[in-house]
Amino acid sequence: MLLAAVAVVGVLATTRTQGRLKLLSHDLMVNAQNRQRVLPDPGVMIVGVTERDQRIYGDRPKDAVLADALQRILAADPIVAGIDFFRSDVPVGPLGAYPDLAGFRRLSTLLQSDPRLVVILNTGMFPDRAAIQYSQLAPFLDLGDRLVSAEMVTDEADRVVRRGLLASQTEDLWLWSLGTRMALAALAKQQIGFGETPEGVSKLGEHPMPGLTRHDGPYVRLDAGGYQRLLSWPLRQVPRVSLADVLAGRTKPEDFAGKTILIGPLARSSKDYFTGALFNAERVDDPANQLPLRSIFGVEVHAQLAAQLILEGRGELPVFQPASSWWTYGLLGLAALGGTLAGALVWRPWASLLVVLGGALLFPAGAWLAMGQGWWVSWIPSLLAWLIAAGLGFLLVAWRETRSRQAISGLFRSYLPPSVADQLWAERDELVDGIRPIPRVLPATVLFSDIRGFTGVAERLQPHELFEWLERFHGQMTDLVTEHGGIVADFMGDGMMAVFGAPIPRTSHEDVQQDAINACHAALMIRETLPKLSAELTERGLPPIGIRIGIHSGNVTAGAIGGRSRLQYALLGDTTNIAARLEQLKDPAATIDDHCRILISAETYALVRDMYQAKLLPLQEPLKGKTRPVQVLRLIGPSEPSSLPDPGGRSQAG
Known part of the structure; x- marks a missing residue:
C-alpha cells in the first residue's frame, strides 16, 4: 500500500498538468470566496471609457476631454484619482493628426498642480529617465511617485492574470504599480504604509506582506522580478460610471467624495483586457461591450489590486499568500497515503465509499477555510491523489481478498x-x-x-x-x-x-x-x-x-x-x-x-x-x-x- 501511495505522488508531482491543476485550485477557491464573503467597502471606483464614450469622444479621450473630466472628479474631493491611459510623446488630437497642444499643456499643468493625481507611464516606450527627459513627457518627471507602472503579470501556463505587480524596476526608474499607488494614497490618512519587519520582510501597516518567491505553491522556478503578490479578487464587481456620465453631470459629488478613483478604458475595442481568475465577468453597459468568458479590463485588475491592499492594510482581509511548495508536496503525500488506506476498507464497501467521499470533501472544505485565513492551498492535485490512491488501494485489497477467497475455497474444494x-x-x-x-x-x-x-x-x-x-x-x-x-x-x-x-x-x-x-x-x-x-x-x-x-x-x-x-x-x-x-x-x-x-x-x-x-x-x-x-x-x-x-x-x- 505504501508503494502505491509513493507511485501516485510520483506521477502527480512530475506530470506537466500538475501546474495547471494547482492554478485551477486557485481559481475555484477565489470564485467561491468572491461569491460568498462579505467585506467592508474599500472605496474603489472606476470611471470607464465605454464603447458609447468612444463613439462620442473618439477611440481615446483627448487631453482636453480628460482634463475636463478630472476637474469635475477632483471637485468632488476624492482621495486619489489614477489615469490608466498612456500619454505618448505626441499629444493626442483628432485622429492623431492635429496635436492639441493646449489640451496637453492643460492636462500637464493639472497633473503637476494636484498631488491627488496619478498617471501611468509606458515603460516600453520610455524605459529610463533620459527617454522621458527628451520627450513631451518631460514635465512628468516632476510627478515623483505619482508616475506609476501599468504592467500586468500573466501565468505562463495559461496566460491568466492571478498575480499583481506591486512595483517594478526599469533601467533607472523604480515605479509603484497603479493599483499599489492608489492603495497607498487611500491608506495614508490612517498613516498606513509599507515598511519592513525585523526579519527584513515587507509589511503593510502591521501586516507582513512577503512577495512571491521561487518556492511558493505552483510558482516554483518563478521569475520573481519586481514585487509580486497573489490577487485575492476581493470585489465581485468594481463600482463604475462612464466618462460621458461625468462630463454630462449625471454623477453626484458624493459618488466620488473620499473614494479611490481609477480612470481607464472599459471598451472591448480598446484591446486592454486580459483573462482573469474570476468566472463571473459581468458587464453593465451595452451587449456589444461584453467580453469573452473570464476576461477582465486592465483598469479592473488595477482596481482589484488596490481594493485588496486597502483591505489588507486595514486588517479587514487576511494577507493572501500561497502555501510553500513543501506544504503542497506534503499534502500530496498525505492524501495519497490516506486514500490508499481508505480504499483498503474494501472489506466493508459502503464504509469505504463513505470514507473516500467524505475525505474527498475535506480537500475543498479545507482549502476554503485556509483561504478564509489568507492561505492558498493547492487542493486539486491532492484530491486527485486521494481518489487515485483510494482506487488503487481498493483494487489492491480486492485482488488480495480474491486470492484469499480462492485459497479458502480451494481449501474446502468443491464439497x-x-x-x-x-x-x-x-x-x-x-x-x-x-x-x-x-x-x-x-x-x-x-x-x-x-x-x-x-x-x-x-x-x-x-x-x-x-x-x-x-x-x-x-x-x-x-x-x-x-x-x-x-x-x-x-x-x-x-x-x-x-x-x-x-x-x-x-x-x-x-x-x-x-x-x-x-x-x-x-x-x-x-x-x-x-x-x-x-x-x-x-x-x-x-x-x-x-x-x-x-x-x-x-x-x-x-x-x-x-x-x-x-x-x-x-x-x-x-x-x-x-x-x-x-x-x-x-x-x-x-x-x-x-x-x-x-x-x-x-x-x-x-x-x-x-x-x-x-x-x-x-x-x-x-x-x-x-x-x-x-x-x-x-x-x-x-x-x-x-x-x-x-x-x-x-x-x-x-
Missing part, C-alpha cells in the same frame, strides 16, 4: 456448500487468519464410512474400472452429505470422513442437536439409495457396494494443516477417533446381506433419540485405543417407520 462458503467469507475476520481457518474447538458430529471388502474388489478390477466404481460411490455420498449441511473433510481411498457443524461454530444446543440429526439423516439416505447404485453398477459389470458407517458427536479441534502450496482442512481429537473406531467395529448382529451398517455413539443418540430408533449393542471390550467402555448403538431408522424426517428442517451450516 463446501454455497451457504457455508458465503457465511465463512462474510465472517472471515472471526473465522479466518489470512488463508487459514483459525484453529478452534467446535461441537460437531463426525461421520466415517468405509467400503466392506474393498481389498478384494481392488484386486479384481482394472484401474479404470476401480476408479469409475469409486467415483460413482463417492459422488453420491458427497452429494448426500452436502445436501444435509455437512462437508466432506477427507477421502481415504475407499473411506470418507464428513463433519456436520464445521467450519462455522455452533452457538446453541439446538444447532448442535440439528447437526447430529442431519448426520443420521444423511446416513439413512445413503442406506436407502445404495441398493439402486449397486444395481446400476452390476448392470455395468461392476460389483455391488456394501459399506460401514460410524457416527459420533463431541468436540473436535478444527484447522488447516500444511504449507502455502498445499493446505488441508483437518479435524483432530477424540471425537474423530471414536467415529473411526465405530465404523471399524465388528457387529455380531450384522449379516453378509447388510449393505449399510450404521453405528452411532450414545452421545449422538442422546441428541437424536426423539427422531430415530436405535438398538444398543452388547460390547464385551472397549473400542480399540480406549480404556473405558463406549456405549454403541445400531441406527435402525426414524421413530415413525413410515418415512424419514424432512431434510428441510435441518439447520444448514451457514
Whole structure:
C-alpha cells in the first residue's frame, strides 16, 4: 500500500498538468470566496471609457476631454484619482493628426498642480529617465511617485492574470504599480504604509506582506522580478460610471467624495483586457461591450489590486499568500497515503465509499477555510491523489481478498456448500487468519464410512474400472452429505470422513442437536439409495457396494494443516477417533446381506433419540485405543417407520 501511495505522488508531482491543476485550485477557491464573503467597502471606483464614450469622444479621450473630466472628479474631493491611459510623446488630437497642444499643456499643468493625481507611464516606450527627459513627457518627471507602472503579470501556463505587480524596476526608474499607488494614497490618512519587519520582510501597516518567491505553491522556478503578490479578487464587481456620465453631470459629488478613483478604458475595442481568475465577468453597459468568458479590463485588475491592499492594510482581509511548495508536496503525500488506506476498507464497501467521499470533501472544505485565513492551498492535485490512491488501494485489497477467497475455497474444494462458503467469507475476520481457518474447538458430529471388502474388489478390477466404481460411490455420498449441511473433510481411498457443524461454530444446543440429526439423516439416505447404485453398477459389470458407517458427536479441534502450496482442512481429537473406531467395529448382529451398517455413539443418540430408533449393542471390550467402555448403538431408522424426517428442517451450516 505504501508503494502505491509513493507511485501516485510520483506521477502527480512530475506530470506537466500538475501546474495547471494547482492554478485551477486557485481559481475555484477565489470564485467561491468572491461569491460568498462579505467585506467592508474599500472605496474603489472606476470611471470607464465605454464603447458609447468612444463613439462620442473618439477611440481615446483627448487631453482636453480628460482634463475636463478630472476637474469635475477632483471637485468632488476624492482621495486619489489614477489615469490608466498612456500619454505618448505626441499629444493626442483628432485622429492623431492635429496635436492639441493646449489640451496637453492643460492636462500637464493639472497633473503637476494636484498631488491627488496619478498617471501611468509606458515603460516600453520610455524605459529610463533620459527617454522621458527628451520627450513631451518631460514635465512628468516632476510627478515623483505619482508616475506609476501599468504592467500586468500573466501565468505562463495559461496566460491568466492571478498575480499583481506591486512595483517594478526599469533601467533607472523604480515605479509603484497603479493599483499599489492608489492603495497607498487611500491608506495614508490612517498613516498606513509599507515598511519592513525585523526579519527584513515587507509589511503593510502591521501586516507582513512577503512577495512571491521561487518556492511558493505552483510558482516554483518563478521569475520573481519586481514585487509580486497573489490577487485575492476581493470585489465581485468594481463600482463604475462612464466618462460621458461625468462630463454630462449625471454623477453626484458624493459618488466620488473620499473614494479611490481609477480612470481607464472599459471598451472591448480598446484591446486592454486580459483573462482573469474570476468566472463571473459581468458587464453593465451595452451587449456589444461584453467580453469573452473570464476576461477582465486592465483598469479592473488595477482596481482589484488596490481594493485588496486597502483591505489588507486595514486588517479587514487576511494577507493572501500561497502555501510553500513543501506544504503542497506534503499534502500530496498525505492524501495519497490516506486514500490508499481508505480504499483498503474494501472489506466493508459502503464504509469505504463513505470514507473516500467524505475525505474527498475535506480537500475543498479545507482549502476554503485556509483561504478564509489568507492561505492558498493547492487542493486539486491532492484530491486527485486521494481518489487515485483510494482506487488503487481498493483494487489492491480486492485482488488480495480474491486470492484469499480462492485459497479458502480451494481449501474446502468443491464439497463446501454455497451457504457455508458465503457465511465463512462474510465472517472471515472471526473465522479466518489470512488463508487459514483459525484453529478452534467446535461441537460437531463426525461421520466415517468405509467400503466392506474393498481389498478384494481392488484386486479384481482394472484401474479404470476401480476408479469409475469409486467415483460413482463417492459422488453420491458427497452429494448426500452436502445436501444435509455437512462437508466432506477427507477421502481415504475407499473411506470418507464428513463433519456436520464445521467450519462455522455452533452457538446453541439446538444447532448442535440439528447437526447430529442431519448426520443420521444423511446416513439413512445413503442406506436407502445404495441398493439402486449397486444395481446400476452390476448392470455395468461392476460389483455391488456394501459399506460401514460410524457416527459420533463431541468436540473436535478444527484447522488447516500444511504449507502455502498445499493446505488441508483437518479435524483432530477424540471425537474423530471414536467415529473411526465405530465404523471399524465388528457387529455380531450384522449379516453378509447388510449393505449399510450404521453405528452411532450414545452421545449422538442422546441428541437424536426423539427422531430415530436405535438398538444398543452388547460390547464385551472397549473400542480399540480406549480404556473405558463406549456405549454403541445400531441406527435402525426414524421413530415413525413410515418415512424419514424432512431434510428441510435441518439447520444448514451457514
